[in-house]
Amino acid sequence: MPDQLYLSSLMRTKYRQIVLVLLFSLFPSFAHAAFEFQPIGAHTSGTGDAGVALAVGAAGAFWNPAALTWGKRLSLFGMYDRPFGIAELATHAFSAGLRNGRHGLGARYTGFGFALYKEQVFGLIYGLRIYPKLSLGLGIRALQLSTAGIPTQHWVVFDAGIKLQMREGVFLGAAIWNAGGRHTSLLGQSGTVGMGIAVMPRVMLVTDIQKEANFPTGAGIGVIYHIHPQLVLRTGAGSRPERLSAGFGVQKSGFAIDYAAVWHTVLGITHRASVIFEH
Numbered sequence: 001m002p003d004q005l006y007l008s009s010l011m012r013t014k015y016r017q018i019v020l021v022l023l024f025s026l027f028p029s030f031a032h033a034a035f036e037f038q039p040i041g042a043h044t045s046g047t048g049d050a051g052v053a054l055a056v057g058a059a060g061a062f063w064n065p066a067a068l069t070w071g072k073r074l075s076l077f078g079m080y081d082r083p084f085g086i087a088e089l090a091t092h093a094f095s096a097g098l099r100n101g102r103h104g105l106g107a108r109y110t111g112f113g114f115a116l117y118k119e120q121v122f123g124l125i126y127g128l129r130i131y132p133k134l135s136l137g138l139g140i141r142a143l144q145l146s147t148a149g150i151p152t153q154h155w156v157v158f159d160a161g162i163k164l165q166m167r168e169g170v171f172l173g174a175a176i177w178n179a180g181g182r183h184t185s186l187l188g189q190s191g192t193v194g195m196g197i198a199v200m201p202r203v204m205l206v207t208d209i210q211k212e213a214n215f216p217t218g219a220g221i222g223v224i225y226h227i228h229p230q231l232v233l234r235t236g237a238g239s240r241p242e243r244l245s246a247g248f249g250v251q252k253s254g255f256a257i258d259y260a261a262v263w264h265t266v267l268g269i270t271h272r273a274s275v276i277f278e279h
Helices: 002-026 065-069
Strands: 074-081 091-100 103-114 117-131 134-147 150-167 170-177 190-200 203-212 218-228 231-239 243-252 255-264 268-278
Touching: 065 091, 065 103, 065 117, 065 134, 065 150, 065 170, 103 134
Parallel strands: none
Antiparallel strands: 074 091, 074 268, 091 103, 103 117, 117 134, 134 150, 150 170, 170 190, 190 203, 203 218, 218 231, 231 243, 243 255, 255 268
């Protein structure tokens, strides 16, 4: 009986993996288009996946290449999430950033998928603060797609971003991914514009508008409440896909641990956690 149960569990796992591969290969828009923009970080997921205007340091490099010139001199970031509790959809991401005067340099990595289907992204980012309140950023990403039974494929794409502080407590940001438009049907191409406004001394309102090639326009909006110097509460909502989110962050001695729960109206809840270190 134990052997039969083990075999039954193994068959269910293999069956689910095969179904996922077929979905990714035949109907990528159903689950996850290859190399489409992925919201990275629990600190932004808690605000409806709105993050391009407030992007800072290594964590912000996934949202806006111009983020590397904002924040502390050294920053490190790591994230893990398992959408809807499905291990085969797990995403992990890491990045590091170094700011020196008007210049910022960073590296990033993202891995998505499982043994039969895996996307990996390796990237370098450079940012330049051309004015005290205006920065530009440029990124290069090496994309690798591994699918069972198919030779591994590689591409290189470029990204660009801008961040502007209009006045105290008001930020604008914009980013474009795969700016050259290479193989957009497979590699995706997207643009995001957003704003962050301090509506009260401890309350920030953030909003993004996102457009992915071949997909409808989406948006996200959220509120950040600094309830205490070491505790942040977040909540938000978004469309395309429709979602609600909430989360919190704990900060101390340069470390920040963030958590967010994102509720998809059809597929259920995704738990996301990330860690940031700044010095």
